[in-house]
Amino acid sequence: MTPAVGFTLVQLRYFLVAAECGSLTVASARLHIAQSAVSAAVHNLERDLGVQVFLRRRGRGLTLTPAGQRLQQQARDLLSRAQEIEREARGEGETLYGPVAVGCFVTLAPYFLPALFSECTVRYPGIEIDIVEAETEQLATALRAGRLDFALTYDLGLAPETDLGAESIAQAPPHVIVPAGHRLAGRDSVELAELADEPMVLLDLPHSRDYFRSLLAAAGVTPDVRYRTQSYETVRSLVSRGLGYSVLNQRPATSQTYGGGEIAELTLRDRTAALDVALVCLKGVTQTARARAVMDMLREIAARDTTG
Structure with a gap:
């Protein structure tokens, strides 16, 4: 178990301001808080650390003790690191990282x-x-x-x-893919009913399969699903081999498939939901x-x- 730390970052911050100002009164004005809050923070810091950080002399303000001088640099380093941790956690700052x-x-x-x-x-x-x-x-x-x-x-x-x-x-509207040599390949668009008698290759992912079936059902088509795969590119490769048509949403930049075949993309004229x-x-x-x-x-x- 990690041991608990008695002092706080707020105490260190008040200590640094007091050390820089050399006065609790001036420090409280700079921090816009009551002098008693600064005094209590410094007192509790000394108690928690078990050392005296300031020499207090009437009329001469605050003077750092040797222990206080060592703590001053350590506190600066610790607060700087704390700020880095905060920026990293929030991803803020001039440079995001x-x-x-x-x-x-x-x-x-x-x-x-x-x-x-x-x-x-x-x-x-x-x-x-x-x-x-x-x-x-x-x-x-x-x-x-x-x-x-x-x-x-x-x-x-x-x-x-x-x-x-x-x-x-x-938005990704659905479209049909067919082999490059298909009878409809030279056209720009198609209705799903024109493919009703042909085999289908289904992208068989959860929810996706239901979405594609709903499109076909809305067009009055009961698909003859011959092949199923969870791979988008496998669907395209199977279609390019002449094993059926398919319905997809994303359009690759090329009609070539991994297997070396080629497909044609046809826009759907059916009223379909993207x-x-x-x-x-x-x-x-x-x-x-x-x-x-x-x-x-x-x-x-x-x-x-x-x-x-």
Whole structure:
């Protein structure tokens, strides 16, 4: 067990001001407190440390004892370190530094994290971003446990009346992907009913699967799900092999897949609900300045992608 410390940082601060002023009266005026408060703080400090820090002579003010002279430098160092700890905890100051724990929904990571790390390296090199990639429920659990400052995720499975607050920073409308040689590949848009008789490759993540099924149900389509995978890129690779179509939300910058195949993206003409990409925090928690800076960068990245 760590032994308790008797003195306080306030006592040290009052002691330093009194030592600099050489007078309890002048010190109290500078601190804007009663002289009795300064006197009590110095007295209690001497009692707690078991040493005398001042020689008090009538008409000559305060003079530091040898012990007081040693304490003066030690107190300055300790208060300086305490300020550093406070700035690090809050992430404040002219230069932001320290860790920020960010949760990210697995399929959003390739789209947002590279740009985030690149921006942060240039603008805030002292910030260390620790990433946890997971699904929505896992991110929510980590937020409630205090393991994350905030999370970037789809607003799926987050009821508004819960202890989590979500701020939408972008929208990701659904679209269809088909093989590059598909009969519909040359078109710009499609209705889901046109694919009703074809096999489907499903991105089989919690909440995501229900979202995609709801889109198909609203279009009157009962999907023939032949393949399921929790990997976004595996979905694209299976589709490029001609094993079915799929519905996704994020659009990669290239139509090429990991397996060397190619897919075509088609805008949906059906009335479908776009997914909100959201910053999610535990309600009532005040974010550190460095966490707010990282959140601001994600907002900027999302805005650039939208306008682009």
